[in-house]
Amino acid sequence: MLLINCPWCGPRDESEFGYGGEADIARPANPDALTDEEWADYLFMRKNPRGLHREQWVHEHGCRRWFVLERDTVTYEITDAT
Amino acid sequence: MTRKESGNVPDQMQRQHALASFLNGNSVPDSGTSGMRLEVRPHYGYLNLRGDPDDERFLQAVQQKLGHSLPGVPNTFTSADHTVFWLGPDEWLLSTALGREKEIAGQLAKNLAGHCYSLVDVTGGQLLIRLSGEHVRGVLAKGCTLDLHPRIFKVGQCAQTTLAKTSMLIALIDDTPTFDIVLRRSFAEYAARWLQHSTRI
Ligand SMILES: [Zn+2]
Numbered sequence: 001m002l003l004i005n006c007p008w009c010g011p012r013d014e015s016e017f018g019y020g021g022e023a024d025i026a027r028p029a030n031p032d033a034l035t036d037e038e039w040a041d042y043l044f045m046r047k048n049p050r051g052l053h054r055e056q057w058v059h060e061h062g063c064r065r066w067f068v069l070e071r072d073t074v075t076y077e078i079t080d081a082t
Numbered sequence: 083m084t085r086k087e088s089g090n091v092p093d094q095m096q097r098q099h100a101l102a103s104f105l106n107g108n109s110v111p112d113s114g115t116s117g118m119r120l121e122v123r124p125h126y127g128y129l130n131l132r133g134d135p136d137d138e139r140f141l142q143a144v145q146q147k148l149g150h151s152l153p154g155v156p157n158t159f160t161s162a163d164h165t166v167f168w169l170g171p172d173e174w175l176l177s178t179a180l181g182r183e184k185e186i187a188g189q190l191a192k193n194l195a196g197h198c199y200s201l202v203d204v205t206g207g208q209l210l211i212r213l214s215g216e217h218v219r220g221v222l223a224k225g226c227t228l229d230l231h232p233r234i235f236k237v238g239q240c241a242q243t244t245l246a247k248t249s250m251l252i253a254l255i256d257d258t259p260t261f262d263i264v265l266r267r268s269f270a271e272y273a274a275r276w277l278q279h280s281t282r283i
Contacts, residue, residue: 008156008157008170008171009156009157009241010157012227012228012243013227013228015227015244016227016243016244061242061243061244061249062241062242062243063156063169063170063171063173063242064169064170064173065170065171
């Protein structure tokens with residue numbers, strides 16, 4: 001079980017959180033201008049790295065805020081919460 | 083389809099709190115037998131308020147009506163005429179004597195006219211249970227992942243978390259210790275049964 005540091009509430013048990021996948025994915029400003037491949041890339045393709053991963057979490061059972069943290073996908077160590 | 087006229091709907095629906103029938107058929111934990119007293123306190127009305135905490139005019143408009151300021155420190159509550167719990171950086175829960183919430187909501191809405199805010203009467207959806215006695219922390223520890231040690235969780239603090247998988251808002255009232263927990267109405271009986279079961283030695 002992870003202990004996750006909510007920027008508002010401090011360290012809380014993983015069971016209070018929801019996972020929101022890879023962070024920093026911006027919706028293309030003009031989807032109509034994209035090819036099917038580019039649109040599919042935005043919708044479906046994710047990095048899935050072995051190592052550091054910036055990802056979104058939501059403090060579902062707490063303050064209900066979304067935030068980004070960096071987690072090592074090998075060791076599960078959370079190195080940064082912003 | 084035509085709407086059927088129903089002749090047997092009572093004029094005045096009997097309003098009952100979520101644990102009324104539970105209390106009829108069960109002996110609730112008390113400090114003598116289990117070191118924890120469970121008291122159902124249904125006599126509160128609740129308002130959920132959201133607004134910009136950086137907007138001085140919003141804060142003042144609220145304070146003017148409530149007589150005290152909204153708690154700005156995360157996971158704390160303030161008590162005066164009413165109790166206001168911090169739920170999130172732009173969200174608070176106000177509890178007051180049952181019946182007063184409508185008048186407060188009306189006046190808050192008047193004070194907040196022109197501001198960007200949200201004010202919702204959530205009285206029907208909540209139930210408060212008061213737990214006190216020497217064994218409360220031990221009982222809660224069975225189903226709550228929060229560290230409730232007196233060194234960590236102090237009087238005046240509150241937190242939204244889970245109790246045996248259901249959502250709760252928990253607040254430490256005094257060092258007896260006395261904890262108030264606010265539960266979702268539909269999960270109140272589940273939580274009460276869990277608490278009852280968890281006080282058995
Ligand atoms: Zn939080």
